[in-house]
Amino acid sequence: MFGYYLDLALRSLRRSKTLATMMVMALAVGIGASMTTLTVAHLLSGDPVPGHSATLYHPQLNPTMPPRLVHEPTSAMDYRSAMDLWSAHRADRQTLVASSPVKVRVEGSGEPPLPRQVLLTTSDFFPMFDVPFRYGGPWAPTDEGPHARVVVISSTLNEQLFGGANSVGRSLRLRDSDVRIVGVMAPWRPAPRFYDIWQGRYRHGNTESFYNDPEDIYTPVATGLDIFAGQVPGVPVHFCWDMGADGKSMQTAPCAWLSLWVQLSSPAKVHNYAEFLKGYAQQQKRLGRYTSDQTRLQSLMQWLEWNRVVPGTVRMQAWMAQAFLLICLVNTVGLLLTRFLRRSGEIGVRRAMGASRRAVFTQCLVEAGLIGLLGGVGGWLLTLLGLWMVRQQPVAYADLAHLDLPMFFGTFAMSLAASLLAGVLPALRASRVPIGFQLKTL
């Protein structure tokens, strides 16, 4: 029976090509706009560490003091708190991060120094965040003293400076220090750059910069501080609660600038760590180093949610595109209605010859579904076009805009669902066509 209805639907489409084309196009445009914006929103709100993001946690404390006391845990920590928690090794893995601009050059290359970003971190960073390596690997935990001179570089920088060759063992000049390359990463593009986002909640949706490429150079925190001579403003700070940060050492500055990340593989460990964190804050408050004993322990995805990482424009476009799809749908309902009712005579004859209402209903739905499928193909092509347009836009996430498999199937599923939904009302009306009346007019 289904085959017969499909045949009927094809014939009917062929009979009124213009109307059919218009309907398919209207549906395709709606699906295209909707899926383009949904794909972008889906990619930007995705999991940056697929597989074990659920085990990654971001502990927060409130180390602020008067005169600029804030009333919630800060995004980053001061050096002492961060170091205390990191060296306690109470989690499966723990790492620190702080990003800073630096100038870098290859000694003897004659090339001018390049301004790049360096991430001060620890050796756990790489296994914790699934960073892939092309050559070499992370530095050893024993290489984290202030006099170690080791770095890991990104594949982009390796391409720029060494033409993509194995540069492990070669040296770079960071500011005025020579450092040895121990590892070269394979291309790595976490979206967003989750480990170094902050204040997203207060950015009014201006979070596009969270989707910039990750840093080009990675070095141990102690090495970084040594290279920067421990000075502010070598490393950008998130927040200072007292004056006189200039000229002071980063180690003692009343500023939050280091973020701590921990890996906790079971709920029990999460619970224990939260207790440990609370204990630490209470102890610091008793010692008079903190004013508040607030703590917060959020998982990676919670942290992204809390920072509202998906840019406001992306979310708004997604909403507007859904409204647009809704209009296209109402339009389709109207056009399907005229299409089916125009054939009232034909339907009347079928009914008179014994077709049940259900049969007429099914036949109409099959036709609607066929239009939906065709609209899906059009929508898929328009989605590809739309994503191409997004890639041409001057935005940080442009390179991410590609259709993935779930969204590819989503396009057809949505199109089919939309057209069937749109077909229900017209099909019901068509199946209620009174037999006698139609036969009389023939």
Add this chain to the structure above:
Amino acid sequence: MRTFRQIQPILAALRSHKTAVILLVLEIALTMAVLGNLVFIVYGTIQRSHVSTGVAESQIGLIQSITVIGEQSQGTTAGDLAALRNVPGVTHAAYGGPPLWYVERDPVFLDPSRQHPVAQMYEFQGSQDLSRTLGLHIVEGHDFSDDELPVLAKMSMSKDFQFPVLITRALADRLYPGGNALGRVLYDGNAASRVVGIVDHLRGEITGRPDDDYSMVYEYVVGAQNMGGGFMIRASDPARLPQVLHAAAAALQKADPAHVQNKLFTMPELRAKYFRSDLATGRMLLAIILILLVVTALGVSGLASFWVQQRRRQIGMRRALGATRGDILRYFQIENFLIVTGGVLLGALFAYALNLFLMHRFELAHLPANYLLAGAVALWLLGQLAVLGPALRAAAVPPVVATRSV
């Protein structure tokens, strides 16, 4: 009068097509809601991209140089600024950053206890000559005089130290409504400041929020320090700004070889970059608006042509009974006008609801009523345009149709 007398029978006829009419009204209402808000967003973006920051944008160029602390360098910031000022075509130079470029934002308080912040303000800080390099318009009080500026090297952070500052008119009105701000003392997170002058406008960013224009400027005298960051120049001739900026960068590099010049850009370039993604989004929304209009027109004309086909006999009868072609044409035009009017009325409600949602979620401003009016006019025109084809076809139905079956 003829037109009015037609309304009654049209309404009666529409009553027997309830589903189709409801669908059309719904489609037009939704279109109006989305259309009104999209146009509002796009127009707002375009308008925003023309709002001035209040500085002499066409004359300002910026050299961003990376920190050089800890390097062996013979350069000093004072020397760097002197070198910049000596470049032909440069009228002023200062250490500091322009608007739209990572301006620090700080809460502002009226008393030193810092319990209740009054607002968030942008803080422009930099070396001597910052306000003149930016080209600020002082409307009250006076610009910084060299003898009142604190010297960076000797800056004491004692409790009673007060920075002389300029604040914007908007911030002054916010802090001291109806009062005189000159000479008053205000507090940011770190220091106390005394207002010496009021400038007309200085926007740290252009987001469309009123607090864009809440800004404070303070200067300090730089000397033998060697600082990295932003160096601004102001060129006398906007047309030659790019050349002058490159000459200035070369002079700075010569005066202080230890600097790594990260970026070099003019204020117009910075502005273009600041609005680039917003305007790109605006263009995409514009494309959606056009497609939306086409889709709606399609729906209207599809349904209209169905009705015309369905009523061929009735039209023929009316023609045979003496109705002119014009009568038939007008029948469909009035019918369309009535349906669109229904859609527009419902659409105004939808538009308002959508606007409330967007205001809540995305800090959009309130949708002004004239957008609804413009949307209504646009949809009436669109409806008439869409119905014209089917209506003309209806008018062309010959009276003889009435005598045939179908």
